[in-house]
Amino acid sequence: MGEVIGLIAIKGGVGKTTLASSLSADLANNQGKKVLLIDTNYSAPNLGIHMDLLEPEKTIHDVLAGRTRLESAVHSRFGVDVIAGRPGAGFEINPLKLRDKISRAKGLYDFIILDGSPSLNEEVLSTIIASNHLFVVTTPDMPTLSCSMQAAQLAKQRGKPVKGIVINKIRDPAYEISLKHIENSLDIPVVARIPDDKAQVRALFTRIPLPIYKKRSKFSREIHNLSAALSGKPETISFYKKFLTGFRKEEVNRQVLKEDFYTRTFRSRYE
Numbered sequence: 708m709g710e711v712i713g714l715i716a717i718k719g720g721v722g723k724t725t726l727a728s729s730l731s732a733d734l735a736n737n738q739g740k741k742v743l744l745i746d747t748n749y750s751a752p753n754l755g756i757h758m759d760l761l762e763p764e765k766t767i768h769d770v771l772a773g774r775t776r777l778e779s780a781v782h783s784r785f786g787v788d789v790i791a792g793r794p795g796a797g798f799e800i801n802p803l804k805l806r807d808k809i810s811r812a813k814g815l816y817d818f819i820i821l822d823g824s825p826s827l828n829e830e831v832l833s834t835i836i837a838s839n840h841l842f843v844v845t846t847p848d849m850p851t852l853s854c855s856m857q858a859a860q861l862a863k864q865r866g867k868p869v870k871g872i873v874i875n876k877i878r879d880p881a882y883e884i885s886l887k888h889i890e891n892s893l894d895i896p897v898v899a900r901i902p903d904d905k906a907q908v909r910a911l912f913t914r915i916p917l918p919i920y921k922k923r924s925k926f927s928r929e930i931h932n933l934s935a936a937l938s939g940k941p942e943t944i945s946f947y948k949k950f951l952t953g954f955r956k957e958e959v960n961r962q963v964l965k966e967d968f969y970t971r972t973f974r975s976r977y978e
C-alpha cells in the first residue's frame with residue numbers, strides 16, 4: 708500500500724509546493740518509486756507551475772466534485788503522476804472527500820504526496836485527514852515558527868502527529884533560529900535542512916523541479932537524503948565528513964525515519 712505524505716504549513720510561501728515537487732521528482736527519478744503528486748491547495752493552486760502543467764485538462768477540483776475519475780485527472784510530468792488544481796475554481800470543501808477519492812489509488816503507487824494549503828480551514832484539514840504521514844515545512848524565523856506550532860497542534864488534535872519538520876530557505880544560520888530551538892519548541896524531529904538556493908528561481912522559471920534542473924546542489928542533495936529515508940534506504944555520507952564532523956542531528960533523525968519506513972514497506976509487502 709502506498710504511503711500518503713502531506714506537506715503542510717499554516718503559512719504561505721515557505722516552500723510546500725517547491726518541496727512537494729522536488730521530493731516527488733527525486734522519489735520517482737532517483738529512488739525508482741511510483742509517485743502521485745496532488746495539489747490540495749484548492750483555493751490558490753500553483754503546483755502546475757512547478758510541474759510544467761499550466762493547463763491541465765482535468766483537475767483535483769473535477770475529481771472532488773465527482774465530475775471525473777481520479778485516474779482521468781492524472782498528467783505525467785518528469786516521471787511523476789500529477790493532479791493539479793485550477794486557479795479560481797471556487798467550491799465548497801468536504802474535508803473527508805480527498806481521503807475517500809485517493810483510497811483506491813493507494814494500491815497503485817508507492818507514494819502519494821499532497822501539497823497543502825496555507826489556510827487554517829477545511830483545505831488543510833482535508834490534507835491532514837487524507838495523509839498517513841505529515842511533515843511541517845517551516846522557515847527558520849520566529850513568525851513562521853509560531854505558525855508551525857499551530858500546524859503541529861492541529862494535526863495532533865486530529866490524531867495525526869507530525870512525523871518531522873523540514874526547515875527550508877536557510878540563508879544565514881548565525882542569525883536564524885537553530886535546529887535545536889525548533890525541535891525544542893515543537894517537540895518534533897527535524898528531518899531535513901534545506902538551503903535557500905538561487906537556482907530555484909531559474910528552476911521555477913523553466914518549470915523544472917530543482918533536483919532535475921540542478922542535481923548537484925546542496926538543495927537537491929538534502930531532498931535526496933529525505934527521499935532515501937522515505938524509501939527505507941541509507942543515505943550516503945562520506946567517510947571523511949563522518950570522521951571530521953560526526954553525524955548531524957537531522958541525519959540521525961532521518962536514520963530513525965528510514966527504519967520506520969523500511970519496516971512499513973517490508974510489512975506491507977507481506978500483508
Ligand SMILES: Nc1ncnc2c1ncn2[C@@H]1O[C@H](COP(=O)(O)OP(=O)(O)OP(=O)(O)O)[C@@H](O)[C@H]1O
Nearest residue numbers: 719720721722723724725825876902903904907911
Ligand atoms: N529552498 C529554496 N530556495 C530558494 N527559493 C525557494 C526555496 N523554496 C521555495 N522557494 C521559492 O519560494 C517561493 C514560494 O515557494 P512555494 O510556492 O513552494 O511556497 P508555498 O509554501 O507552497 O506557498 P503557498 O502556501 O502560497 O502555496 C517560490 O518562488 C519558490 O521558488
Ligand SMILES: [Mg+2]
Nearest residue numbers: 723724748753
Ligand atoms: Mg504552494
